[in-house]
Amino acid sequence: MKRFSFLAVALLAMTAAVGCQENAKTNFDNLISKKWLLEKVVDKDSTVTAPKNVYAEFTDSTYMFGRGGCNTFIARFETPADGQISIKPGPMTLMACPNMEFETRYIDEMTRVDAYKATEVKPEIFAANKAYTFVDKPMPENYDTSGFLRYK
Numbered sequence: 001m002k003r004f005s006f007l008a009v010a011l012l013a014m015t016a017a018v019g020c021q022e023n024a025k026t027n028f029d030n031l032i033s034k035k036w037l038l039e040k041v042v043d044k045d046s047t048v049t050a051p052k053n054v055y056a057e058f059t060d061s062t063y064m065f066g067r068g069g070c071n072t073f074i075a076r077f078e079t080p081a082d083g084q085i086s087i088k089p090g091p092m093t094l095m096a097c098p099n100m101e102f103e104t105r106y107i108d109e110m111t112r113v114d115a116y117k118a119t120e121v122k123p124e125i126f127a128a129n130k131a132y133t134f135v136d137k138p139m140p141e142n143y144d145t146s147g148f149l150r151y152k
Contacts, residue, residue: 031116043130051099071092
């Protein structure tokens with residue numbers, strides 16, 4: 001009787017654990033679920049608040065769309081395992097804007113991204129010793145998306 005009770009409890013616990021895993025969103029599900037505004041970039045020495053128009057959208061088809069502050073871009077991304085990511089830049093608009101320094105660094109560093117962690121409200125991607133924190137916020141009212149490149 002004790003053996004049967006132990007087996008029944010163990011089986012019930014395993015069933016509950018599997019059920020919880022099926023309902024839980026993965027990092028990938030959270031990453032592709034929204035359009036994200038970049039909030040800040042943190043490295044070991046500093047925290048930089050992102051300009052207001054830095055944006056990223058990860059699709060379920062391995063494409064990433066976004067804006068670096070001035071220019072829009074398309075990139076391909078791969079997630080070989082949950083929490084791992086690599087980004088390969090693609091086409092980008094070439095507008096000249098004041099203060100391009102942040103955008104230039106942001107786009108360049110995307111090629112060094114190797115990991116991510118995404119909750120439903122705050123994904124982070126990691127490149128070298130930097131963390132890029134995005135947030136789920138409405139796009140600013142004056143946010144112009146008319147120049148966005150789109151892959152169909």
